[in-house]
Amino acid sequence: MSEANTSETAAVSIRHLSKSFDDVEVLRDVELEVKTxxxxxxxxxxxxxxxxxxxxxxxxxxxxxGSIHIAGQRIGVNDAGRPMPVRELAKVRAKxxxxxxxxxxxxxxxxxxxxxxxPIHVQGKSKREAEELATALLEKVGMAHKRxxxxxxxxxxxxxxxxxxxxxxxxxxxxxxxxxxxALDPELVGEVLAVIKDLSAEGYTMVMVTHEMAxxxxxxxxxxxxxxxxxxxxxxxxxxFTTPKTDRVRKFLENHDTPSPx
Amino acid sequence: MNASAWQMLLExxxxxxxxxxxxxxxxxxxxxxxxLIRLARIPIIDQLLVLYISVARATPLVTLALFIFLxxxxxxxxxxxxxxxxxxxxxxxxxxxxxxxRSAFRNFSREQSEAAxxxxxxxxxxxxxxxxxxxxxxxxxxxxxxxxxxxxxxPAIAVIGIVDxxxxxxxxxxxxxxxxxxxLVAGAxxxxxxxxxxxxxRLAERRANRLAM
Numbered sequence: 001m002s003e004a005n006t007s008e009t010a011a012v013s014i015r016h017l018s019k020s021f022d023d024v025e026v027l028r029d030v031e032l033e034v035k036t037x038x039x040x041x042x043x044x045x046x047x048x049x050x051x052x053x054x055x056x057x058x059x060x061x062x063x064x065x066g067s068i069h070i071a072g073q074r075i076g077v078n079d080a081g082r083p084m085p086v087r088e089l090a091k092v093r094a095k096x097x098x099x100x101x102x103x104x105x106x107x108x109x110x111x112x113x114x115x116x117x118x119p120i121h122v123q124g125k126s127k128r129e130a131e132e133l134a135t136a137l138l139e140k141v142g143m144a145h146k147r148x149x150x151x152x153x154x155x156x157x158x159x160x161x162x163x164x165x166x167x168x169x170x171x172x173x174x175x176x177x178x179x180x181x182x183a184l185d186p187e188l189v190g191e192v193l194a195v196i197k198d199l200s201a202e203g204y205t206m207v208m209v210t211h212e213m214a215x216x217x218x219x220x221x222x223x224x225x226x227x228x229x230x231x232x233x234x235x236x237x238x239x240x241f242t243t244p245k246t247d248r249v250r251k252f253l254e255n256h257d258t259p260s261p262x
Numbered sequence: 263m264n265a266s267a268w269q270m271l272l273e274x275x276x277x278x279x280x281x282x283x284x285x286x287x288x289x290x291x292x293x294x295x296x297x298l299i300r301l302a303r304i305p306i307i308d309q310l311l312v313l314y315i316s317v318a319r320a321t322p323l324v325t326l327a328l329f330i331f332l333x334x335x336x337x338x339x340x341x342x343x344x345x346x347x348x349x350x351x352x353x354x355x356x357x358x359x360x361x362x363x364r365s366a367f368r369n370f371s372r373e374q375s376e377a378a379x380x381x382x383x384x385x386x387x388x389x390x391x392x393x394x395x396x397x398x399x400x401x402x403x404x405x406x407x408x409x410x411x412x413x414x415x416x417p418a419i420a421v422i423g424i425v426d427x428x429x430x431x432x433x434x435x436x437x438x439x440x441x442x443x444x445x446l447v448a449g450a451x452x453x454x455x456x457x458x459x460x461x462x463x464r465l466a467e468r469r470a471n472r473l474a475m
Contacts, residue, residue, distance in 0.1 A: 058380055060376055060379065060380065086384050086385055087384055090379070090382050090383060090384045091382065093379065093380065093381075093382050094381065094382025096380070097380070097381070098377070098380040100373065100376070100377060102373055104371075104373040104374055104376065104377035105377075106374060106377070106378070106392055106396075107396070107472055107473045108392075108395050108396050108399070108469075108472065108473060117381070117391060117392075118378075118381035118382060118383060121383065121387050121391055122381060122382045122383055122387065123382075150472050152471075152472055152473075163377075166377075166381065167380075167381070169381075170381055170382055
């Protein structure tokens, strides 16, 4: 794998990524390649570094060493090897869309404006153009009927679906999902997973941290298992869930009720 | 009270309103600017701002107004009374407003800013579009409180010869020997002015409900 080659063609290319919080190494020499159209799921017990890895991809966390390229462009560090100026960083960040565990909608804006805010004020789209796009995306996630509502009137599942539309509105190269259903009541998990599943069927490139094993098995092209900041196993979902190579993963799957094939 | 007394009262009320309004406008904006600068934690400058805030908060308005008005000639400044009065009120209210804005910054949800940055917003756009609109709503009760303190404290500027709504009642009763009527009218006018602010605050509270998620 020559560096120039892979970073140019991959949607996300992570090389030799390491990060510590104080004395704790949360990521150790992580290598990950996400091809365009691929769905990669990151699995691991809590504290294994999976959210940190995801948050490094759009530079919400800054790694200590290593590099990340989004569609061939390095994030966070410019050609001279210095930290990127904020405007440049924002531009690369816009190639990623992120969905958070806690939704993080902006409460002072209604549903429609949550989705149009970045296209208008970051990409400079006209209000009409942004609203057309937003309406289409809200229809896709089944939230068009709530376009004039404010976030505080929505259920968790509805909020998360709006948050997905908000991230899609920037037409990102890759969508990042940070435990998108962990904060939801069990009966609301399904509606969010259904939306994400639709996106994978449409060919969106996605990196997802999740505890939903059956879902991971159903939508992933690649499953990565993180343990103490180290990728200890990576495989296609069938292999990963049926014949894991390491004892650690076998034990983890036993504790998580290994799903039967969806 | 005769017609000229009424006219004097209204002129006094106008003086109070415009001097207070200008000072409030300066104080709200300058307070925000100071809070923004303090976020950057620039060495020396930060300490200077802290010193200013503690001095301004601890100094009585009368003292501040007198000091500014009397020291201006020594500094080679030719301040008229109104400017000196506005300066005193602004210096005082800015210090309080800076603290109100600063706590709004501190309490702002980190998650919301992250969501903004994640969509590609620069820190400036994030501040302008996501943080400030919410900070205005959450800070308004505190700011309006400070505004009404300023208006109620504004008679202090009479000490440098400004004829405001309170001072004018003295002038009227000096002629009519009836102090009660003008002071009652002045009281009613103060209540009307503060009433406008309270109405503004109620408007903000209705919007604030939306932010409680």
